[in-house]
Amino acid sequence: MTENSNEKLDEMASSYDSRATEDAIYKLWEDSGFFNPDNLTGEPFSMMLPPPNVTGTLHIGHAYEETLQDIVIRFQRMQGKKVLWLPGTDHAPIATESKVVKLLEKEGKRKTDFTREDFLARVNKFAQESHDTIVNQVKKLGASLDWSREAYTFDEKRNFAVRTAFKTMYDLGLIYRGDRVINWDPKGQTTISDDEIVHEERKAKMYTFKYSADFPISISSTRPETKVGDVAVAVHPADDRYKQFVGKEYDAIFCEVPIHIKIIADESVEKDFGTGALGVTPAHSMIDYEIAQRHNLPLKTVINEFAKMTVEGLLKDKKTTDAREIVVEWLRSQNLLEKEEEVVQNVSTSERTGAVIEPLPKLQWFIDVNKDFAFPHSELAGIKQGDAISLKKLMRQVVESGAIKFSQENYQKVYFNWINNLRDWCISRQIWFGHRIPVWYKDSEIYCGIEAPTGEGWTQDSDTLDTWYSSGLWTTSTLGWPEQTKDFKTYHPTSLVMPGYEILFPWVARMILMTTSLTGQIPFKEVLLHGIVRDNKGRKFSKSLGNGVDPLEIIEQYGADALRIALIFSTAPGNDVIFDEQKVKGMKHFANKIWNIARFVLANTDTALMNTTSSRKPEGLTEADKEVLAKLDEVVIATTAHIEASRFHEAAQALYQFAWYEFADKYIEASKEQLLDANQKENTQKILLYNLDVTLRLLHPFMPFVTEELWKNLKKEKLLLISEWPK
């Protein structure tokens, strides 16, 4: 070894120290300005970060998501494209508000102790703190996001986009206000959409009984207390047992409440279930509401927003659960109860509060997904401006036509299946935190506008919008829409969206719905969904299990590069990922291996050769030289193909194999002899440098920190961040 080399060995630590490296490297990148596409040239490539909720801190699942996206982004940037990856956070009204309510409860305070303004100040403070934590975590991971364009779903610009979107859809007739049975969360005191419901299996008792002794038909119910709201009994039209009664009407006194029951025939009733007769409670059951609509039956509300009975008599002001006991007792005392059986039933609960959903008729705002509207502006093949199309058809069309491509075909099937079952979307929420509905009332007048109406006496709707209404605008609002900004023109439609499969419906589908109807453009050209991260027992990470892993602790211990490559190494995107600290440990060793490969190469080559490394395949190569160069060509082709096909795990595996076994174990070992041979020395040095150069480039999207740190030693003009991808 030369004297120079010994210096190099002394200069570089014998192992890679991620703690001493990562923050400085991130700062180097940020200061370079190359996260901002304004400083780049080439064909635009754009992607939006799915905005994390400002409900606290990020978990390992976010780290996975950001790693996948950062790999694509860095790869595209190295391909010489003008790459925009735009960061932001989501105000997530229900989630954030309920989080703050819980925090206040710990202080012994309630939401109602505050004015709307004071409460919102508390929420905003919490949201700001969460935001800061999240941004720090994202940076620690190495995500190469353009922070100069950072957005928030609840900032001024996004609020303007939301108001404009609402007004536009209202004018198109897509948004309407209607009195319908909706999902009411009695704990959160708000409506929620179908997507915010979680079904839970619970044991329940099903009671079979008659309304009164002289009523001809028995019915079954797990919620006998709602029967005071019944207006009909529905039977199947072909059910011979009940045919004779159809059309007849009866009066009865049920648990001290007078009821009037009409016998109707409806196809939706199952003959073989229970008694084959369904007590219809239009105000407190979605299905019954739909039956009632078909038969022009009245709505009879018997339960209020606090899940308490509103009828007179025995049940007055009782909670539904208590009322149930009372009704059952009453049925027994009247000798009307025929059967009582244990059943397992699916109960609808609120995703955020866990409360049992109470279907209630309420005046709310909806998006009509079935109504044909005149498509206002089109940049799509197959649909012209002015064509009549419904949102459902539109959502199907843009995927069927191939304008939006699902990288995983099975998720496309899931998407179509969801659209087929889609119902109108309830977008109003009775919570304080969120975008106010841009509608004002004065006596019987209604005004919808982007700004408040002029004149005295107008009151704005007190409701706020569903979180997905604003995040559904994410690709457009972040680029300045509704203004036709330069960013919007340059980067929209975005190239790709990469969220987890769990938000395919609430987010991906909603972005397609909102963006396409409003702008006539698709929001993104390609959808690539990823799985969720589970613990090493295959369980979801959750607070109640206490199995959460803090990405920052993992990064502190093993380094961000190790975490990144460990997460993507062994699983194809779309499948769930098992997080195992052992994997991260293994990849820390890999980062160290790369470090020592570089250390060996740098110690055994002359700086004078640094800039001649691109001179390939010199004369007089040894077998080992030829072998490693061939393998290097292979890994360049394979890595590129794998990334282009979104097989990130295979790209990572190919690189791991090459670097460790071909480059280090075989070639570096062979080079030790060759370096001693004067005839082979220069070739060997060139090949070592060339291999190192290419390996660092290929590895950069996966392990950006260690590769950029080592790149410094190659004394190149450009940062590795914006260096050319090898060919």
Next chain:
RNA sequence: GGGCGAUUAGCUCAGUUGGUUAGAGCGUCUCGUUUACACCGAGAAGGCCAAAGGUUCGAAUCCUUUAUCGCCCACCA
């Protein structure tokens, strides 16, 4: 009930359009350290690719059936 998927080494998972002896990480075992890295090297053990049938010159891969497991959607009252 409707839809989507999974089953490959002790564990966690790869395996692109079907193509020679099915791979990796971790773990296990043996040997090795004046040598860039012990966060290391050399080597080894370990799999009738869930089961049965079919298509094919050829199947982990395509088709059918079965079993087991998982996820999503859905208020059979």
